[in-house]
Amino acid sequence: MVVPHTAGFAVDRELVVRARGGDRDAFARLAAAAISRLDGTARLITHDPERAKDAVQEALTRCWRDLPTLRDPDRFDAWLHRLLVRACIDELRRARARPMEVSLTELHHPTVGDSAAALADRDALERGFRRLDPEQRAVVVLHYYLGLSLADVAEALDLPAGTAKSRLSRAMSRLRAALDADARGRSELMEGRPA
């Protein structure tokens, strides 16, 4: 298991308790500590900085509004992630209701060296990730970006553990398939065959 850099984030329990009691300064400190990873998570799920911003703001607003109802301060982090994922999915649903401009990027197939291959892998990952539905993206992001265990992912998404596991498995399979397809294309290019 590869450990993401965000793993091990510790929430200050005392701050959660104070914020739960209405202390806005405490909440501001919690928000300041969390906003980078929230923004990163939302960017990955929504694939749009503006929608990510809207989702983070909605999640933090709901967090503040409903914080007194959180019984266990130790579950703050999982709860906040759940609010964020729900806000991201809401954003994407709203986006689907609006006409969307799709920008097409021309694919270049330069001579393939080691570094170029890495770039190509990442391009392929990006394309594969875009093809995942929001729920699958959320599972991948929570597990591999935030470093949550599958049990924590399941809790954050309010899913049975088995569902979270199978959803992650399917998402990773699709990403692998995207990489495989891209690698086959590059290989054929190197061998002078049409892609």
Place this chain on the structure above:
Amino acid sequence: MTGLTAHDNFERLVVGWLDETAGAGAPDYLDETLARIDHVAQRPAWLSPGRWLPMRALTLRRIEVPRFVPYLVALVLLVLIGLALLVAAGSQRRLPPPFGPAATGSFAYDSGGDLYLTGTDGVVRRLTDTPDRREFGAVWSRHGTRIAFGAVESGSRSASLWVTESDGSGTRRVSGDLELEPTAALPLASWSPDGRQLVIAADQRLYVVDADGANLRELGDGSVLGAEPTWSPLGDLIAFVGHEGPTGEDAVYVIDVGSGMTTRISQTRGGPTGLVPAWAPDGLRIAYHAGPTHADVFVATLGEPGWIERPIVTGSTIDSWPTWSNDGRRLSFVRSTVTDHGRIVVVNADGSGESVLASGTIGWSPHCWTPDDRSIIAVGAEENVSIGDEDAPGYVILSVDGTRAPVFIATPARQAFAACSWERLAP
């Protein structure tokens, strides 16, 4: 083919790509976000005490039907039919009017995850006994023929809405696949005046459903997100606490059941204590508490130019949960301070004639009038018994005219929430 695409390091590649794509810098909208949140009030903790309750497992317990000797049953039925025909005309239960004073029947409440009815004779009847499911938030229909309640299934964080007949028969789930907030302090649903429909909130959207679970539909276009809906006595409007957009401030709104048109009613900010609307029996006035630093009582009245907000009770105390008497002439509310639990205060509809009811220890939570307007019931405890912020051991019945001493009712699990509902009987 590269080594990476051989998938030996597939996970590492994914993690690296996620880190790069997410970006490492702190976003620049923290201050903007906090400024928006400055205008947002927190929901009181008691609004979702379901989160504070232990979740219990779920499945309906089947009612064991005893075996009958068929001939005996047939004979008994014949006798009963004969008797029924004799007294049919005079024995049909008269229904009370949906609003206005009525005779007082049973009090419905939840304790320890089951529903109970306590009659005016003090007899307690257990309405549900489901060790695998937690029921809460019972609310009688306005005619006193059915009870709606919420239920939380094992392992679930969301609730569903159920309806049962007054004798506990015909229990059915009516909220479809909607995931409702497991609130216990306020009823999960509000009945239409004719008792044929219910309004509920799920994920901040309002839904109307028939009492048999049919015709579930969303109200409005979702431009105003809302919760805590309550149906107008006239049946045409539903009041709720709503906000426009994720960062809009909470306000009291009404939505037209037919057209879905939404109108903001309250102008004063909700503040730390929230807003919960209460309809007067005439359907033309809505009471609520609001205020940025403490709570005052307001009444919005529907007149020719539209809804007009007017403060009824102001001051430095926290005056919350205004509740109309059934005749619509008086309002009660909970008055509390930082150091003191609540006292029930009764005023005339214009705010005059304030009187504080003698009480035991009253919780800071909603309360309700008996249908005959003689008493008010609130969550609480015996005199000099301290109660926590989350729950209380029972209910305190207070005499409105002060002629009777407060009565404390301990609930079976010594755990009471504010959702309280009285059965209305024909006068």
